[in-house]
Amino acid sequence: MDLDKQNANPTILNPSDLPSRRRTSAVHRRDHGGSGLFDDLIPQYNYLNDPFEQPVSSSDSDDDAVEAIDEQEVYDLISSISDPEHPLSLGSLAVVNLPDIHIIPPASPYSSISTVLVEITPTITHCSLATVIGLGVRVRLEQALPPRFRVDVRIKKGTHSTDEAVNKQLGDKERVAAALENGTLMGVLRKMLSTCE
Amino acid sequence: MSDIQQYLLDYDRSRREASAVAENSATRLRAGDLKLLTLIEELGEYFNSEDGAIRAKTMSYLAEVLAFVPQKVLSLQQRNLLCDFVLARLEDSEGLGSCAKGLIALEERGKWDSERAKKIVETLLAHTHPLNQFRQQSERYPVLRLIDTLMAKYREALRSLHDATPDFLSRFIAYFDGEKDPRNLMLVFSILRVPMTEWNIGADAQDLFDAVFNYFPITFRPPPDDPYGITAQDLKDRLRECISSTPEFAPYAFPALLDKLDSTSMNTKRDVLQTITSSVMEYGPRTVSLYSITLWDALKFEVLNVQEDDLAEEALNGLAAIARVLSQGTTGPLNAYLRPIIKECNEHLEDAPTKQSQAAARILHKIADVSPEVTNILLAGMLPNLFLLFQTADTIAKRRGLLEVLVQLIRANIGVYGDWRSIGTAGEHSSNNALLQFRDQAREIMLNGLETAPIKEVSFRLVCLDGLLQLSKARGLLNDEDVGKIIQLFNAIVIHEESYGKDEVKEAAINGLVEVARQKPQVVIDKAFPAFMAQLPDTDMVESRGYIPVLEAFAKLAGEEKVFDTVILRLKNKFASAVKQNASSAYIIALLSAMLYALTKGANKLEQNPESSSYFQDIVLPLLKRTSSSDESHPRAFDDEATLDLVGRICNIIIRAQSAEHQETITAELYTMFRGTPQSELPPFNLNAPPETNRTMIVSTHLLASFRKETKLPCELDLLISSLANYTQQANLSASVRFASLRQLSLAINKFYSAQALKTCMDPLVNSPFELFVPEKLDPPRIRIMFACLKGILLRSSPALATLYPHVLSFLSHAQYGTTVAHGFATLLQPDDLLTKQNHCQISGLHKQKSFALLVPNITRAFREASPETKPNYLIALSGILKWMPFDIVMEEVGQLFLLLLQSLDLKGEDLVKESAIGTLTSTLVEKPTVVEEHAGSLISRLLANSIVNKEAGTPAKVRAAALRCLTIVPDKLKVEVVLPYRRQVCKKLTAALDDGKREVRYAAVRCRAKWLEVDEAGDDD
16 A cells, blocks of 8 residues: 555654744844743733723734734745655645745736745655646635735756656646536545645 | 235335234144245235236235244245245245245245255255345345344354355355445445355455455445444454454454555545454454564655654554564564664654654554563663764754654553553563663753753753653652652752743653652652752742742642642641741741641542541641731731732631541630630620721631531621621721621622522511611611621522512612622622531532522513613623623523613623623534524624723723634624625724734734634635
């Protein structure tokens, strides 16, 4: 049953080494390098939540600051997809990597359409499941990104023996739609996406 | 009519009445009214009946009578005769079950000799073989019970029967063929286990094994509301005991089990693995040594190619069991078993880090844990190659993979040889620990790795750090000097290393220090503390705040009991010199924070012996004096209210554990604080006191919180209450001073009134001249007083609430301040860090139920009658109460509250109200979805409206996210047919939320939409 796995023994990245958002933002938050251990010594709600003052909704002020969708966010959306062969995430298998995700802003000021380009790296060059993985990434992004994003999923150049053909398949809207009609395939995809946070 | 005639008549109509007849016969037998002979003679006619059913019923009658006859009524001779009689009836195929029941009853009334026991078995085998020819379970069951009894009580007799009769065992085994009923099988397994474990089974071993293994794996599923309560697990356990009962089964058991291991069913595999493990444990080293390598070859597969994690864990248990059993025997077989394991694991190390090198680490950890012999052989077999590979490794990732294996081996070693605080499973034998030979090399590569690897190699450094930590924990392994070096390196990481990423390495280093402090407190004090102290300036001249992380780490160490006192002492000294050197307020606050954190961590220690330490003299008194003084001993930082809060909390945590007697030494200084000024000139008694004296009220609040309720306050309680009430109304008080004073009001009422006085405690405030409840006098300060008092009272569930709450509720319709009062309800049950049991407050266990019962029904009633303008006030008050109410209290009433909660979602600008309403709606969905079902449409549309950015409503991000999270669980909790009609609408509208400006909201929207998209798929399947 396990023998038919195409790559039975893949290399695994440690979760500590995967890119995460906290890495960049946490450092700047506290200029003194502390971890905020002492912040909770005096419970906050006593002072903030005095209901007799007009309710200070603390989120009001930072509501103005827009957090745009960036590469890390796209990475977070797809890195938790499971590999169809192993109970491991695409992130820890390095199938999706942060540097291979690009958000291309609208081509002209009149257009609002941005493009998300994701290049995936199969664990081995002849992996026949590359198409399924690509499809999974594509479905996930189409479900999770707002419609102003066009999704483009490709196999990274030179990482797969038939990358051209697979890319053609993934780029062809009708073939993608046809594939999604296939019950077995949808079952596999659903299982892959079930681990998404 | 004779009894038997009556019995036969009653039998088909009512079993109970038939039994009563039999019981009656038994009573007559005992009394002598009925002779046994007569009874048997009366039966004769029916035993000879043509009708099999009548013969069976007659036997049933006899069996019942025998079961009802008291002990000692039947003589030995009578019993023997009866026994022969019943045995003779066995030739008749009708009434077998009753025969067996009769025999059981006879056995209970007098022990048989062994000849009789043998004869019974022989007769059963002769006339009823195979048992399965009897179709009724109720017929077979008594027979099995009879044999089980014989097996239990006449073991020797049956064994001699087996020894004397060559084909007995094979007939005996075949007797049970084809049994399928779970109740009977439980007995069959237990019967067969006796020959398995105790008899010389010789050539019948395979038959005996097959007789039970035919049932493997058990796939039985008990019917719903099964009256017999036999579970599949019961059967599995008995079957497993049978299989593992004798080493003579090994030649059949292991191949058969391994064959079943190829099954695709996870349950079967789990069963197989568990059975292998228990068989290995039972069969003993000699037998296991024959199969150890075969088993390894099969079991390793489950670990190296994990399918389900628990299967891998079971397989590991099996592998460890083999090692454990072989450790009990000679070294040869153990070595033979471990050799291929070492070889295989070494091979997997070559291409670390992979899934299989991780699996190798798991295997080694599990096996090395079992005994000193095994751990030593594995270390000797693995480590030389591991170190060699480490030296020649070309990537850091590979080195990490190798070290992971090393760390697992060290952990297993600690399991066997123990750590510094406790000896391991091997007892006190640290001298023969093979790890001693490798410790220097291991320590060196990991020290080196942690020290020199680039800072961005987080996972590699984490492994090094973990390995070093384990090394320093291992009992008798490193000397203090070497542990000291490791501590210094950890220290350097905590103190000097620049911050990177999530600072996982720093955090691990701090936790590592704490853990070493547990094992080697003195070394940590000697090596780590001076370095920490050196990093903490006496005064901070430069603007850098680099001391914060150092203080954080240092304060964390206080969590370890053995170094707690030293940490506090050093912090205290640092604080004293910082004040002397005029350090900045920021630094002083940081030191106080560290002290408070450390004290909180060590609170248990303070509670155990509160008066033994000198903290009161050394910390509390100086702090209080500095607080109130106005000369140079008063640091500038102490003018800051936040600092005073810290000071108050430090004093509180030290004082509150002390006895009332000891506390009395300070109660008189509650407000004066050693100033020397009379109390009446200070707040809260003097409204015209100098403004700077107001601040110390914050410290007084914490002192008051720490006092036991038996202590004597510095003034009359009523005077204190009224003074505080007047004091808090002053307009010029800062928010925190006012808040502190209001909490004093709650504390004083809660702690110091007797239950009787509590009922009238608010009277001075309610009566003239104060007149708290007169609507015309209502204003925000008075509303605050109202709620502060109520808060103290409600925690005690006082009956006074029944009269006080209606007053407050009536203000919800107050034209000017109705909304303010409504917001006040949120404060009532809000958790408070001062009104706690630790602070000796009186908290009744049911106070939340009480307030709920007094408030909520009244609010819902008044809401219906309220004018449209004041309706929102009721919704606000309701959500404020529900916000802090445990849901199981709300649960009963939630049906009536649900519509009100939905309406709160329509309020404009009341974001906190919405948030809490969504919280209650979420709990309702989780706990009682039936209530939601009929309102699904309105709930979904309101949640949608609150989850999408809308210029007018201006719903904040927090509410949007909460609404989305609530919407996420809707499809899980409601029936598909209820949810499905809304799917399209929800998925469409949520695309807007996917483009929300806030990441948190988008994140919730993605999850929510994914959930709703699945609704359709689930619907397709149906």
